[in-house]
Amino acid sequence: DAKTTQPTSMDCAEGRAANLPCNHSTISGNEYVYWYRQIHSQGPQYIIHGLKNNETNEMASLIITEDRKSSTLILPHATLRDTAVYYCIVRAPGSSNTGKLIFGQGTTLQVKP
Amino acid sequence: DAGVIQSPRHEVTEMGQEVTLRCKPISGHDYLFWYRQTMMRGLELLIYFNNNVPIDDSGMPEDRFSAKMPNASFSTLKIQPSEPRDSAVYFCASSPTGVGGYTFGSGTRLTVV
Numbered sequence: 001d002a003k004t005t006q007p008t009s010m011d012c013a014e015g016r017a018a019n020l021p022c023n024h025s026t027i028s029g030n031e032y033v034y035w036y037r038q039i040h041s042q043g044p045q046y047i048i049h050g051l052k053n054n055e056t057n058e059m060a061s062l063i064i065t066e067d068r069k070s071s072t073l074i075l076p077h078a079t080l081r082d083t084a085v086y087y088c089i090v091r092a093p094g095s096s097n098t099g100k101l102i103f104g105q106g107t108t109l110q111v112k113p
Numbered sequence: 114d115a116g117v118i119q120s121p122r123h124e125v126t127e128m129g130q131e132v133t134l135r136c137k138p139i140s141g142h143d144y145l146f147w148y149r150q151t152m153m154r155g156l157e158l159l160i161y162f163n164n165n166v167p168i169d170d171s172g173m174p175e176d177r178f179s180a181k182m183p184n185a186s187f188s189t190l191k192i193q194p195s196e197p198r199d200s201a202v203y204f205c206a207s208s209p210t211g212v213g214g215y216t217f218g219s220g221t222r223l224t225v226v
Contacts, residue, residue: 034214036214043217045217046213101146101158103156
């Protein structure tokens with residue numbers, strides 16, 4: 001599975017949009033981009049995933065560049081409860097490594113009042 | 114849906130003792146994963162099962178670790194004998210076949226003294 005690069009940490013003001021970038025320049029054609037987050041002391045939580053089109057759900061939006069080498073997770077109106085570590089992961093479901101959801105160090109997002 | 118259920122939530126044991134961690138996946142999910150999280154190493158995939166069959170155990174650190182999945186609704190991770198360096202939070206996750214995200218349990222915090 002392709003590796004990803006994320007900033008170590010980011011701050012965001014409460015109520016503002018949080019834009020979390022991720023680089024995945026070696027992504028393969030059959031690999032999806034997944035985002036998870038982990039709030040302190042809890043298990044990781046799935047947020048969203050996409051292949052090449054932009055995606056939106058009740059939690060966030062995912063913007064994938066046309067060349068698919070990078071993506072941005074957008075939390076439109078960040079709250080204090082969104083303070084967490086955010087992980088960007090690329091994975092090819094159905095491949096021989098279908099189970100290998102490999103977590104990097106992620107981005108620690110601090111939402112401030 | 115009760116989600117992925119892990120027990121116990123906390124376990125404190127003495128070095129050399131056997132430890133058994135338990136996991137009940139979401140009904141209908143045919144993949145089950147065991148992860149370990151420490152400050153030093155982050156989230157590590159230990160082993161995963163597909164339809165109750167172990168697929169990849171390359172992340173299991175030593176022979177002291179073993180995992181079983183006797184049926185679709187139950188899995189165990191056993192450490193025998195336990196050592197202080199096994200202290201970590203152990204997460205279980207499950208997922209259906211396909212591109213969807215994983216659902217993680219709340220974890221078991223293991224302390225070996």
